[in-house]
Amino acid sequence: MNTALKRIRVLCAVIFVAGIAGIIVTSIVSNNNGGIISIGLITSLAALVLITASTIATNKRIDAFDDVAAEHLEQQVIALVATGANEDAVRAVVRSAIDLGRSVS
Numbered sequence: 782m783n784t785a786l787k788r789i790r791v792l793c794a795v796i797f798v799a800g801i802a803g804i805i806v807t808s809i810v811s812n813n814n815g816g817i818i819s820i821g822l823i824t825s826l827a828a829l830v831l832i833t834a835s836t837i838a839t840n841k842r843i844d845a846f847d848d849v850a851a852e853h854l855e856q857q858v859i860a861l862v863a864t865g866a867n868e869d870a871v872r873a874v875v876r877s878a879i880d881l882g883r884s885v886s
Contacts, residue, residue, distance in 0.1 A: 793831040800824030842847045 803820040807813055858875065862868045 783838050786834055789834045790831065793827045796827040797824060800827070 800823060804817055804824075807816045807820060808826050854875065858868070858871050860873050
């Protein structure tokens with residue numbers, strides 16, 4: 782897990798605990814609605830930060846597709862098939878190579 786995400790989660794957890802305690806203490810001591818609402822808004826903002834950070838950190842980016850490289854690969858497959866190679870076998874090897882490359886990166 783990402784170190785920055787761990788720090789954000791710990792900070793948000795501290796804000797959650799402090800926010801709940803702050804709401805309870807403020808409602809008992811002064812019954813100040815403005816203070817209670819402010820603490821609640823800060824706590825809810827921490828929840829939004831936690832949701833956003835977790836979503837961004839866990840989603841992987843889609844690999845960019847290179848049309849030129851794909852066309853070059855297709856031309857190589859066509860050339861191999863033209864020399865007598867089995868097209869299905871060549872395409873299976875290409876798929877295996879792509880899967881291997883994705884598993885490594």
